[in-house]
Amino acid sequence: DTAVSQTPKYLVTQMGNDKSIKCEQNLGHDTMYWYKQDSKKFLKIMFSYNNKELIINETVPNRFSPKSPDKAHLNLHINSLELGDSAVYFCASSLRGGASTDTQYFGPGTRLTVL
Amino acid sequence: GQQVMQIPQYQHVQEGEDFTTYCNSSTTLSNIQWYKQRPGGHPVFLIQLVKSGEVKKQKRLTFQFGEAKKNSSLHITATQTTDVGTYFCAGRGFGNEKLTFGTGTRLTIIP
Numbered sequence: 001d002t003a004v005s006q007t008p009k010y011l012v013t014q015m016g017n018d019k020s021i022k023c024e025q026n027l028g029h030d031t032m033y034w035y036k037q038d039s040k041k042f043l044k045i046m047f048s049y050n051n052k053e054l055i056i057n058e059t060v061p062n063r064f065s066p067k068s069p070d071k072a073h074l075n076l077h078i079n080s081l082e083l084g085d086s087a088v089y090f091c092a093s094s095l096r097g098g099a100s101t102d103t104q105y106f107g108p109g110t111r112l113t114v115l
Numbered sequence: 116g117q118q119v120m121q122i123p124q125y126q127h128v129q130e131g132e133d134f135t136t137y138c139n140s141s142t143t144l145s146n147i148q149w150y151k152q153r154p155g156g157h158p159v160f161l162i163q164l165v166k167s168g169e170v171k172k173q174k175r176l177t178f179q180f181g182e183a184k185k186n187s188s189l190h191i192t193a194t195q196t197t198d199v200g201t202y203f204c205a206g207r208g209f210g211n212e213k214l215t216f217g218t219g220t221r222l223t224i225i226p
Contacts, residue, residue, distance in 0.1 A: 104160065
C-alpha cells in the first residue's frame with residue numbers, strides 16, 4: 001500500500017565503496033526526484049526525472065548517477081563514497097512535475113553513513 | 116539562483132503557546148507549499164498557496180502568502196505535542212521546474 005518506497009532504510013559503509021539506493025512509486029506519477037538532507041536538516045534537490053528523462057541535474061558530484069528504468073522507479077548509484085556523503089537521501093514523486101502546482105510525495109528516506 | 120530562507124531556525128515553545136515561522140524568497144514565486152517533517156520521518160505536504168495575499172486555514176494552522184508573492188508564514192495557535200517537527204516552506208519560481216525548499220524551522224514543545 002506504500003506510495004513511495006525506498007530501500008534500504010539504513011546503509012552503513014566504508015569510504016571508497018560503491019552503493020545504490022532504490023526507489024519505487026505506485027502512484028502513477030510521471031516525475032521522480034532525489035533529495036539530500038544533511039545533518040542541519042537542509043533539504044536540497046539533486047536530480048529529477050520526468051517519464052525516464054533527466055530534467056533537473058543540480059551541482060552534484062558525478063560520483064552520483066541516477067537511473068530511471070521506467071517512470072515508477074528511480075535509483076541512485078554512488079561511486080567512491082566519501083565522508084561528506086553521509087546524509088538522509090529522500091526519493092519523492094509528483095504527478096506531472098515541471099512548472100506546475102504539483103505537490104511532492106516523499107519516501108521514508110535512506111540514512112547513509114560513511115565510515 | 117533562487118534562495119528560500121526561513122526564520123527562526125529553531126523554536127521552543129510551551130504547550131499551548133502560539134508559534135509562527137516566516138519564509139522569504141529571493142525571487143517572486145508562482146506558488147508556495149508547506150511541508151511538515153516529524154522527527155525521524157519524511158516531509159509531508161500540508162498546503163499550497165497560489166494567489167497573492169492568500170490566507171488558508173487548517174484547524175489551528177494558518178498559512179499566508181504575501182502580497183508580493185515573495186514571502187509566506189505559518190502560524191500555529193495553541194500548540195500541542197503533536198505539532199513537534201520541522202516545518203519547511205517550498206517555493207517555485209515562474210517557469211521554473213525546481214521546487215526550492217526553505218531552510219526549515221524546527222519546533223519543539225515543552226509539555
